[in-house]
Amino acid sequence: MSTIAHSNDPTHGHSLHTHDPAHGHDVHGHHHKETFITKYIFSQDHKMIAKQYLFSGMLMALIAAGLSLLFRLQLGWPDRTFPWLESIIGEWGKGGRLDPNFYLSLVTLHGTLMVFFVLTAGLSGTFSNLLIPYQVGARDMASPFINMLSYWLFFLSSVIMLASLFVESGPASAGWTIYPPLSALPQAIPGSGLGMTLWLISMVLFIASALMAALNYITTILNLRTQGMKMTRMPLTVWSFFCTAILGVLSFPVLLSASLLLVFDRSFGTSFYLSEIYIAGEALTRTGGSPILFQHLFWFLGHPEVYIVMMPALGLTSEIIATNARKPIFGYRAMVGSLLGISFLSFIVWGHHMFITGMNPFLGNVFMILTLVIAVPSAVKVFNYLATLWRGNIRFTPAMMFAIGVVSLFISGGLTGIYLGNAALDINLHDTYFVVAHFHIVMGSASMFGMLAGVYHWYPKMYGRMMNEKLGYLHFWLTFASVYLVFFPMHFMGLDGVPRRYYQFTGFEFMTEWMDMNRFISVSAIMATVAQLIFFYNFFHSMRRGRVASQNPWGSTTLEWTTPVERLHGNWPGEIPHVHRWPYDYSRPGAPQDFIMQTVPDEDLPMAVRGRPTNEAVSGAGVPERVTASTDRPVSASSVFFARFLHRIGLRRA
Amino acid sequence: MNRSMPSGSSVNSARSAVHPREFLMWGFLVSVFMLFAGLTSAFIVRRADGNWLQFELPQAFAISTLLVVISTVTLELARKAARRNEFSALRAWLLATAVLGMAFLASQFYAYLQLTGQGIFLVGNPSGSFLYVISGVHALHIVAAVLAVLVTLYRAYRWEVHSKSLLGLRILAIFWHFLTILWLYLYTFLWWMH
Structure with missing residues (x-):
């Protein structure tokens, strides 16, 4: 890779200096055959x-x-x-x-x-x-x-x-x-x-x-x-991809070293x-x-990998929820902070996968406390999603349904994480169906829902057409119901001590009780898979037959909706637009529409809407806030919320 | 490539002084560092478990260290020559760097011969296996770096490296110096552990 990085285009360094900066390549870059x-x-x-x-x-x-x-x-x-x-x-x-x-x-x-x-x-x-x-x-x-x-x-x-x-x-x-x-x-x-x-x-x-x-x-x-x-004007999607990429760069090489040693063991006799x-x-x-050595190396990747899977889904969810609730995301900075916090913590909790490997109990306790700390940024995210939805002017598009589904699954799967992160409880729960239920809900299904939400939401950007909404709702309800029907009962099997990865449960008396439940889960799993066929049909059918999309079908604020519907190589036909505000200016009172695109400068808006929005814009009542001329990020909903809270309990003067 | 990189264009208004390619190299170095962090921490964890064979590090490692340190100097001299458009000096120093890199590889190979002479083989107690794997993975990176030097040498012969076209050479130098520092770290680490 190193050789590629600087030798695939030998003239590059040269052209950099001879091109007139005023005439970039972009203008003619997309006219080639x-x-x-x-x-x-x-x-x-x-x-x-x-x-x-x-x-x-x-x-x-x-x-x-x-x-x-x-x-x-x-x-x-x-x-x-x-x-x-x-x-x-x-x-x-x-x-x-x-x-x-x-x-x-x-x-x-x-x-x-x-x-x-x-x-x-x-x-x-x-x-x-x-x-x-x-x-x-x-x-x-x-x-x-x-x-x-x-x-x-x-x-x-x-x-x-x-x-x-x-x-x-x-x-x-x-x-x-x-x-x-x-x-x-x-x-x-x-x-x-x-x-x-x-x-x-x-x-x-x-x-x-x-x-x-x-x-x-x-x-x-x-x-x-x-x-x-x-950076503070980037949509939360981009923030989540950024954190995900950093986790990948830091953790995948360690999986490589683990695999390398395994290759040597398998093929060269070490x-x-x-x-x-x-x-x-x-x-x-x-x-x-030492086989435990492998577990250390593997889980040093393996745990960040969970968040590599999860964080993009959370980012997509933030964007879709704010757009479809027609409200600024609640606590933008807290959302960014919690992404950074989750990223950092994900590197120092790998030991919770190894509680029962004979690990020193003191070390186990350290890993346990660090693991439980992850609940804090996760809870911040959940709280902010709910607060964004609160009193929003919600549009229940299929993407929005799936995004709310992510929040639901993230809560119910996250709660069982608190049990599993506990070193003492893990002695009972390790390698049972409780674990299977936990990670399938919080990581598997929640991320899958995030991906589906993303496909529904950005489909018009990808194909210039809309997906069928009715089929979308059908897909959502069938998937949502069957996911819970498949994974929720597994918690109880796990609590009863049913182990994962067993071929059949006929050998032990206590497990045979779960035979009917297993059959029920299997039927639900078949239902979940059939529901995905609806999605596949919708996806491919809409590509040719879907309603033609407008440039900005969801009334969204971010830059991708300023590009033309027919997708150009180079994205924008002319100059790249400049950005004048944060990406969550929804429902500003006095604004001509219920959203203001990131590209709109203050000069183009009525006087009353310029600068930071007043508190009524974000929370609907209460604490007076100075309107400044700054075009920076508006007063965040969270700071207004806490100001109102402090006002209520008498700690802050109006 | 029939399309020029949009990244070089000013319309994209690059946010930092660092060229995106150079930035990519820094990111790559982070991941290489993590690879070796993984291997050396595995070394420490495994060593703490006991049943660990102690042996002398091969003396050829000292020669390797000397060679790789000299090679960073010759590469810097090549960059200096490129900045001054002294093309024959540039080619000579690049060639010297490539030769020193190959000499490093030869010296590492000789170190392996010394190890086998001591009865330390790849297969056996993990203390020996780790030594082979860690130094071997590092040598693999040196191979890539030597190839990159040779490509740059080829470009120098085509007059493509000069005072107004230094990016490739700079990125190469970042990689090369990193591998030197990495070897110094590994050598110190191994010396400390033996």
Whole structure:
């Protein structure tokens, strides 16, 4: 990568100095001929790369959901045979029964595909690529070439990961966390053979891709903002992508070092993670390693990864909720602060995944306290979402429904995090269905809802057409209901001690009680997947048949809605617009519309609306606030809220 | 590439004095640093567990250190020559840098020979395995850097590196100096741990 960074365009440094600054390349930059290959395949346009990520992510989501249905069949009906299984998965479904080894592979690949390929690349890749240049006012990414390279490395890694499904010994089976020694010894389970090797190759490519993408996002945000786009005027989406990218740059290399040592253990006979192992009655000669070492390295990535998945969804939610509640986001600075706080804390809590590894109890307590502290910025976000919705003029678009769904899932999944973060309770809850329920709600479903909300909201920007609303509502209610029906009962199974990753629950008396519940969950999971087919139909049908979108269909304030409906290479036909205000000027009394675009200077507004809005504008009553001539961020809703609060309890004079 | 980078354009009004490419390199260095932070902290954690073979560091590491330090000086001399448009000096110093980089790799290889002479192999107690993996991953980065020097040398022969076109050379220098500092850190770390 280093060589690429400064040798792919040898004339660059030269041209930088000979071009007259008044005549940038942009003016003629998008008039060159484009072939099918440069436009749709090896595209360097951020919008096309975003769509490539979206399509890949959707395909991977479909595959990952399909895999989960296969193992849900087994869990729901362990006593039945499904003869048609043999015709789809062949040897693995011999006699209509799922092979136990393949069950483990399905669980592993479902997790890997969802966490990395759908919710990291599909979510962050799509929306960071689409929105960062649009919303900061840039023609494209800092390095469109590296951006393209990043997508194609991701594509290659997806192909390798999917190819591992067709390997004779089966794909990786040690769980998405691939703990050694299980994953390190090919003789341990069939899935630790070639399938595991392909998993590692695929992930190394994925890490390279994620790093390139993240570096590009950070550089674009810091270097290519348009005139007037101060950091404090960036939409919260961009802030969330920024924090996500920083987490990626800091944590993915550590996963690389963990994988590298695992590759050495698997292929070159070292024993970084192996010690005193008996396998098939024989002692292995390899000693001196520590499997716990892998867990430390893995979770140093693994925990930030949770927020890499979550934060973009939270950013999209902020934007969609403010737009559709027609209200400024409540507590902009607190929202930014909580993103930064979550990012920082995510690096020092990895030990809560390892409470029962024999960790020093004192260390466990430190990790526990740090983990519980994350509840603070998370609660700030939830409170601010609710306060933004409070007395808003809410438009229930499908995007808004999904955004509110994110808040709902973030609350219910976040609450169980408080239980799991507790070192003592974790002794009971570790590796049970309680954990499965927790992370599927707070990380899996909430992020997936954020991604769907984003697709509904920015679809007009991507395709120039609107998605069908009725189908959107149907999709939302079916998904929302089935997500809770699938994951909520799992909490109770977990509290009862039902372990995760078991092939069937028929062997133990206390688990057999949950057979009916498992069947119910499986039916709900099928319903959830069918609901996604509605979305797929809507997505592809609207591309050709949808209502034609106007330039700014949601009455939004951010820069992407100033670009023309037909999407140009270079985004704006003329000059890049300048920014004069923060992105959340909704419902200012006296303004000609209920939103003021970021590009509108104060001179274009009636006198009464200029400068910082008065408190009535944001909160509707109470404390007088001086109207200044500053065009800066207006008085935030939160400061007015707290001023009113202090006034109420008599600590602040009116 | 048939399209010029929008990033170079002034219409985008770059927000910082640092060129986006140079910024990308700094970001890349952060991630390389994290890679080695991961490896060296794994080293510390594993060492604290006991069952750890102590042995002498190969003496060739000292020679490697000397070589890589000299190479940063020659690269700086090359940059000085480029700023003054002294093209033959530029080429000579770049060539010297590349040769020193390759000599570093040779010296590291010799260090591996010394290690195997002591009976320390890649396969065995993790203390030896770590030494091979950490220095090997660093050497891989040096290989990339030497290739980058050779590309720059090629560009210098095509008159593409001069006082008005220094960006590529500057980014190369950032990478090269970083790898030197990284090696100094690794050497000190390993010396401390042995």
